[in-house]
Amino acid sequence: MQTVDTGATRTPLLNDPAKRSLIYQVGVLLAVGALAYYLVSNTLDNLERQAIATGFGFLEKESAFEIGESLIAYSAADSYARALWVGVLNTLKVSFVGILLTVLLGTLIGIARLSTNWLVSRIAAIYIEVFQDIPILLQLFFWYAFFYEMLPAPRQALNPVAGLFLCNRGLIFAVPAEHPDWGWAGWAFLAACGAVYLLRRWALQRLFKTGKTVPLFWIAVGLLSGLPLLAWLLGGAPTAMDVPELRGFNFQGGVSVSPEFAALLLGLVLYTAAFVAEIVRAGIQSVNRGQTEAAKSIGLKPGQVLSLVVLPQALRVIIPPLTSQMLNLTKNSSLAVAIGYPDFVSVANTTINQTGQAIEGVALIMAVYLCLSLLTSALMNWYNKKMALVER
Amino acid sequence: MTVHVYDSRTAEIKPPVTSVGVLGWIRKNLFDGWFNSVLTVLVLALLVKMVPPFVRWALLDSHWLPSGSGCQDAQGACWSIVTANLRFIIFGFYPHDLQWRPLLAMIILVALLFYSRNRKHWRYALGWSWLAGLAVMGLLLRGGFFGMAVVESTQWGGLPLTLLLAVFGLTGAYPLGVLLALGRASRMRAVKTLCILYIEMIRGVPLISLLFMSSVVFPLFLPEGVTVNKILRAQAAIILFTAAYIAEVVRGGLQAIARGQYEAAESLGLNYYQTMRLIVLPQALKIVIPPSVSILISAFKDTSLVVIIALYDLLKTTKSVLADPRWMGFSAEAYIFLALIYFCCCYFMSNYSRRLERELDTGL
């Protein structure tokens, strides 16, 4: 092809692959540059002629609008930059929770699809087909309508369990009241996580050296529940709960999940789980049957067959497409704007509206999603490398 | 010479009734072990609890009359919302007495799809007939010839718009996607970098940001006095978006072509374009047909996002019906109807793509 070096000195310009390729590249760059120049100069003309404000100066200004839910303190007196940051955090929140639930549900359905139970496998198949084939936006609208049309008003809220209320303002439930002891319990839990990680490494090393296994699962369960419990007991075992109650128009206290968030989460998880289920099924099926049989024949228990033989191999097939589904979920979370959950796109949209600076707004949206995508793929690539088959 | 003699009696011993026929099947597939049995019972209980009420709601107690009488205090579903507004949901603001035109356009599309199902019909002529068919569909919608009244694109809506955006989106995106894939596989640094930048950037952002761009930013890109209509802008956004995904699929196809093919072409003295056009692309594109159908499916589903920029596609027409106070509160019925339409289209396509995958698999 073009780059073959012929070594001829007097080849005509266009027949010299290296030069020809150079000419093409310069041409392409020129064309792209010309197009970019054309668009940019038009834009600048338009902006100037119509006296439209430009630049990111607006970020410092007071936003003057409220946001329905926020992970950080925010009021209308804060700047646009902070409002947008609230939006980013809300996007991250729904994506993070969504990805966790999707992987869980998707794996469950993927395994159900392979079940020897005809009924279960059929239902899983129907689920996958139906939820894959209906646009996510339609599903979101459906769930949102479900939440605010079918659930009762706060005063008639459903109260299935003490401390838990379900109404068209969302799901409100009681949480333990503020106490320093809960912080200690949290630290204890983190410490337990670290201990389990170290223990697992040691146990694996021991396994490879001596072939002896450790009942890791039970030790982990004990550590993870025992340490926080100990911290809680030592701190005085506070039992006060922050129970939501109806004051004024809405429930005060407790933790509430808004219908917008719930509908968005439900829609995203149900939709993406259908794709994840297919991926998990394909991954498990890709593991040769002989592997399972061989594992059984050397005396591994069914749990060990799954965790030591099948899953590590299936994961290698599963992870790359799973990554792209996680990215899809994150990107689809931008549809929140259609049902009023204040994610980043929704806040950016309002900002565009209030400031009239559409170019800056859309550029911000794209930049934030690009960063999220790159970050997610970088993380997953790292994990994928770690899990990849080490070939000799 | 020993002949193996079958004992005729063994053939007469039938397996126990519990392991053949219906009973055997049930036992093998539903009650194999205690775990499966519990699972089956649980699932059956759930079905019994959910299916009859749903059937009662959706069919037995439902209302169908377009007048919508009795819907307000009915126990069942009010399908009247669909029957009363069917034409608006399907055709949007398209003039009432001209609605045969989009209908005909859709019939042409479906006919073309059905004809193309059969792989025996895949010839160059089919490609041309697709192009011709698409052109005819566009003209039918637009009108303005043979004395047909012109219908402005602002009045297009509903299912024809959804199909238009999806089909033209894929048709427009394909050549662009192939170019991008070739660019990405190219050895020219600058071209390769540009293509990678484009593909990764587009794949990294949600479609709705592109749609926003097309609806609020793009008009500012054009010189004074030049405007491009809203549907065309959304269409362009969908094309640019889909092209990046097609590029990745085609890249997969290109990578699947054995190195020897390139070398053989080169040794025959073919240049780059000849190699690509005659040797590589025909093989690569054949491999990527099934994934392309998946892209068509996602493009079809993704067209629903144009709701957000207020184009009257199928979803938007439905939503505007739902906003009518007479039909408020019947979202479930309307959305289920829409879901059925989307499901049927997508199911048809995905089923076809799977069949194709099997057929082409053996061919390679």
Added chain:
Amino acid sequence: MRRLSAGLAMVAMLVLIGSASAGTLDDVKAKGFIQVGVNGELFGFGKPDEKGVWRGLDVDTARAIAAAVFGDAEKVKYTPLTAVTRFTALQSGEVDVLCRNATRILTRETSLGLNFAQVNYYDGQGFLVPKSLGVKSAKELNGAAVCVLPGTTTELNVADYFRSTGMQMKPVVIENTSELAKAFFAGRCDCLTSDVSQLAGTRAVAPNPDDYVILPEVISKEPLAPAVRHGDDQWYDIVNFSVLAMIEAEELGITSQNVDEMLKSADPKVQRFLGVSPGNGKSLGLDEKYAYHVVKLVGNYGEVFERNVGKDTPLKMDRGLNALWTNGGLMYSPPFK
């Protein structure tokens, strides 16, 4: 090479589409219709009826402009715009004029590059609540979930109001008038805030209008006016004086019914207004009888008001601020001479 030529072709194509743009009036005359940005979902202001015919105060304003320019009120094409897209659509020239209940505020004229013409509806922001809530005043709304359209002045006003009164609110933003109303009726929020005219429209379409009340407080000034782009004064004048013509006609007592008789009026003001004695039309670059066409084909302001939002419509709005200045309202037209 192919990419290069494709790129060049694209540039060439873009240049080719580019038509030299003269004034908006010439453009409009050349294409034979006015492209108007409207709401599309707001009953009483801009919404197609069940036969697909556009109706509303803003729609009639647009028709008045078309009547002034073409002598034909139907030479209008409507582009439904969301709150987000409305100003860009105008800036980019996708629409020639925006009649979409947009509030005239300082920053929209300065940083968005728009000019607002004569106000066609003086509005103010209020609250709509279900009667069952038992709320009598907006001061009692502390802690309420408030349904509000995003990206509107409404959203800013309500935040200002709650801040200044030291109350808490939980905004529920849904980008679409009808969806928002639906969420409110379903009880997703305790109150709906918007311009009072819109609240009346929303209340009118409620499953049971008597279950809802509009609270007495009006928390903002909302002068709703048609808007045009900066820098085309002739077009601005035309839009401005098309709206003013409807107001002046009401003041002069000219209606669509009596306009033909009024042509014979001896009153010099009427004669000048209807173009019997020429001058006004020409100076605007329009037909001398442009005001006649406006009144004949669309009606005077009072007729338009009553037809779309007045007593006999589901909105049942009082003239209030929108009465003529002679009746204690704000509708006041400079003399047509």
